[in-house]
Amino acid sequence: MTTPPGTDDDQDRRWRLVLGAPAESALGGLSRAEDTAMDEALSALYNGDEHTPGAKRTAGLSGSAPKVARWLGDIRSYFPSTVVEVMQHDAIDRLQLAQLLLEPELLEAVEPDVQLVGTLLTLNRVMPETTRATARVVVRKVVREIEHRLAARTVAAVSGALNRAARVSRPRLRDIDWDRTIRRNLAHYLPEHRTVVPERLVGYGRRAQAVQRDVVLAIDQSGSMAASVVYAAVFGAVLASIRSLRTSLVVFDTSVVDLTEQLSDPVDVLFGTQLGGGTDINRAIAYCGQLITRPADSLFILISDLYEGGIRDEMIRRIATMKEAGVQVLVLLALSDEGAPAYDHDNAAALAALGVPAFACTPDRFPDLLSIALDRGDVQAWARAQANRR
Known part of the structure; x- marks a missing residue:
């Protein structure tokens, strides 16, 4: 007969399972x-x-x-x-x-x-x-679950940001952004007619097929960054599917590996990584700098706990040079559900002094972060708001 939940016997049984055999004399056996x-x-x-x-x-x-x-x-x-x-x-x-x-x-x-x-x-x-064949099946199942959860939101967030960036002041009728047009012209509301007379229209430019933004993801593949590598590979593949973005993905430890050609399949990206080993962030940034040919239209995302085994001062200088050239630079200490990891506080502070935010981000919030960054919004304010919500 099953013991009813909430009874003393059920509580004894649960404690017996928690504490193991040494507690049997006090709590009784398992029937x-x-x-x-x-x-x-x-x-x-x-x-x-x-x-x-x-x-x-x-x-x-x-x-x-x-x-x-x-x-x-x-x-x-x-x-x-x-x-x-x-x-x-x-x-x-x-x-x-x-x-x-x-x-x-x-x-x-x-x-x-x-x-x-x-x-x-x-x-x-x-x-x-x-074993590798079985492992790929296991990895692909996890990747598909992540894509199912996050891909559509990411595409929508990025597309919205790029459309806003193309906003014009003399749009065609079908390109008018009615919500922003009304907000912009609320001062011209006519009570007697119960309507707004817009003096200035706000709309989207016609969607261009050309690449509008370059995104470069640099991922630290040291052992502590495992979850971040998994999520970043999936996001990289999703971004690579958006025609108006040119996406590059680089993983690094003490060497640098460009996995951009594998972005059509995030499982291939993941099996192209090698978790563990040292870290040379400076070397990775130097390589990524070569991929950035349009600084004003580029977003560079470094995913790392910032423990630098290379030349630290040179790393900071390279980031500063990128930012001065007009590159939008973000540093994510983690891209995972586990919160902020252990990280190098001195390097994070040095980057903050340059106006480069360094913070952890959950995968569910990453699409929103991308939207803010691509729209050149205030990423630091967004990060503070997320921290306050927690």
Whole structure:
């Protein structure tokens, strides 16, 4: 018989599952087969904590990949997906299971998410071909979920910004921006006629097929930036699909790799990265500077925690030169849902002194940020407003 939720017996049962076998004498045993199975799955992961005096592992995940795959299947049966993701990450961190992710049967059992993709990318260079094929399936599933969530909003935000940039004062009838025209002419409202008589029309210019803006994304691929690399690759592919933008994507550690040619498929971009290693931001900025041929029409986005292993003063000077030439420059400390990471506060302060904002941004807010930046709005004010909302 199932224990009714909220009863004392149900509370004892839950605490017993949380605390494990050592609490059995005080809280009683587990009578249901499902509870016993849940307890075994939890014990396999958490009962071996060497920091817990007297703890003894009652199960284990060491050994073959099939055994781990069965365990992953068990936890997906007993726990909601949010809990499964936490347990997967704990298993990788606590039990050193990263190498087992090289086994295709294990990858097929894992619940895909952005953090898992980051882990797979760190193993990219050591994967056998059979595993790489399975890994691409896992990565593609995550990429599609991100695209489904964010692609349409990004295209709409960017298109709106570019259309506003083409606004003219003598538009054709079909190109009139009625909302802004009315707002601009509210002083000419005639109460007796209950209407506004516009003295000045505001409208959009005819859409040009030519490239209106250049966007250069430079992505730090050090290990701590894994989630940012995943999201930036997807956004880069979306931006590359917009004809009125010329989008370039560069990843860097101590070397620089231009992945612009792979932007038609963000999965190819991700498998072209190599997470980990050192960081030479200065070298990356020097390369990106060569890609910028129209400074006044260019947006440069550096995604990095700003820990510089190269020449720090030269890095700051290059950013200052870009900005003085008319390039719109943004620095994102992270492009992820995890908030601001650890970052170099001195370098962030030096950039802020140049008028270059440095802040973290969630993927859901990135389309709005792009719109503001492409419309040359006040990005710093936008960032402060987002911080106040949190």
